[in-house]
Amino acid sequence: MSSTKENNNITNNNNTDDPVVSDDDGELFNGFGSSPISRNQMRTSKRWSFHNNTRPNLMDFSSEATTGIEIPRRLSDITGVDGVHKQLDPFNELGGAQLYSTESGRLFHAGKIIIALAGLPGRGKTHLSVSLTRYLRWLGVKTHSFHLGDYRRASAEDDLTHDLFVPTPKSNKAHGLREKVVNECLNDILNFFKNDKGQVAIYDAVNAKPEFRLQLEKIFKELNIQVLFIESLVTDDSIILKNIEEAARSSPDYKDWSYDDAHKDYSERINALAPFYQEMGSSKTLIEDHLSYIKFINFGERIELHNSNYGYLINKVVFYLMNGRIKSGSVFLARCYKNSLDVNYDPSLDEEGINYAKNLTYTLINQLKKEGKDYIKEIPEVKPPLKRELSVDERQPAVGQDGIDENSLVIWTSVKKRTIETTQFFATKNINIRNRIQLTQKNPGIVGCMNDEEIKLTYPDEYQQYLQDPYHYRFPRAESYHDLAIKIEPLILEMERMSGDILIIADETVLKVFYGYLLSCSCYDIPTLDFKTDEIVEIKFNAYSNVAERIKIEDYET
Incomplete structure (x- = not known):
């Protein structure tokens, strides 16, 4: 792995008067891990929902967030439903390997982070965003993936062509739709940080041009949110071909399409976008030189870091990237x-x-x-x-x-x-x-080979504690x-x-x-x-x- 270290790392904005994303980050004053993991710390709150017209518009930072609907607790059964895209439940959001919890629900020493992906279609960005979300949630980090394609599919019309995917569409209709879906997605990301006390948002989009990436960095840095770009680059044609085949078979864009038609359309989409894409750090004016970004080449074959003086949580992300690959089987x-x-x-x-x-x-x-x-x-x-x-x-x-x-x-x-x-x-x-x-x-410790009824009769106090939190509770010597x-x-x-x-x-x-x-x-x-x-x-x-x-x-x- 090669690394390029610069002195101009992203700095934190400590403006505590920020009306949009100010938090009650009380654990900063109460000490490290001031309370153990407890279900009682999962405070009840209303939730916002995707594509909800009643949610506040934070893009212009002019209104306070309102509330959405309560989310019922998900049933726990082997149903085949992957929870990686589910909204975070106030009663049900701790990850399996979370080491401690805090009042705000965030790891207090890590801050708020947006990971913005960049790269042409067929470069494994969606796979990367989902797998990162899965791993960070497992560590107990409040993380959510925001796929721009989900917003596009919710708004797109049938008569739009691949002009919709290029950064500067010729069609006014396509240009208006692009602005609409991007603003909706970024608005939901800002709501995630404010209302859900989210810690890591992953923005899954092409982000083809330097000016787009700089605008993103400006918006979130002003809100004291760290910005990390991960650019997925592929120089191995066999990986691209495999990703195109996978997209043609399983992408939501091609539901009810034949494989041949989907393969042709996705290939044409890549060809239409490729002339517009500018690799990070390639600009002659070095306008992106101050950004923190990771070049993720051939899905982990090589990793390059730029401005890599990262904190604890981003270093966990880097560590995961070093172990990641496009999964099959x-x-x-x-x-x-x-x-x-x-x-x-x-x-x-x-x-x-x-x-x-x-x-x-x-x-x-x-x-x-x-x-x-x-x-x-x-x-x-x-x-x-x-x-x-x-x-x-x-x-x-x-x-x-x-x-x-x-x-x-x-x-x-x-x-x-x-x-x-x-x-x-x-x-x-x-x-x-x-x-x-x-x-x-x-x-199982002292309750080995005992059924629930026997445990209840023999160790009533321990059994009651176990019922309150069967995941974290240990019976004696267990x-x-x-x-x-x-x-x-x-x-x-x-x-x-x-x-x-x-x-x-x-x-x-x-x-x-x-x-x-x-x-x-x-x-x-x-x-x-x-x-x-x-x-x-x-x-x-x-x-x-x-x-x-x-x-x-x-x-x-x-």
């Missing part, structure tokens, strides 16, 4: 055999467990075939021979060895015997199997779901670096946390997620939102 989640066993008990698989391993293997292979993936050969009918114990280097290799090939499968298990032995039929097919100690189930989330964060980053498919075989408590990250669930929903013993849950990566499906484990016993 799926994550499959399967419960281990006898999920209810005591955490200290580690038996080998019995005959029924071996049948479960075989059924799981056949079911997954057949599912991959249905999806057009044939990189796993037929399972032999003979029982696989026992192999020698693998070394630590073989079970947990250096990062970067797995997930290089899109047509591949990697299996992660805990270090329990029954999870390792569940992979014995995959092992004969030369599938990479990794045993991760981080996937060890949540330690772990919490929050502890699990912190423990598996290195695996989440490793997963983000990988392509291809991943199968995770672990205890239900571990699967809940992974699902919570991949589908952007609130931490209060995670403990109530329900994983069946006879199902595999498949989570498919998508540029705009992930999709979860249940797969019934078939019985192949003969």
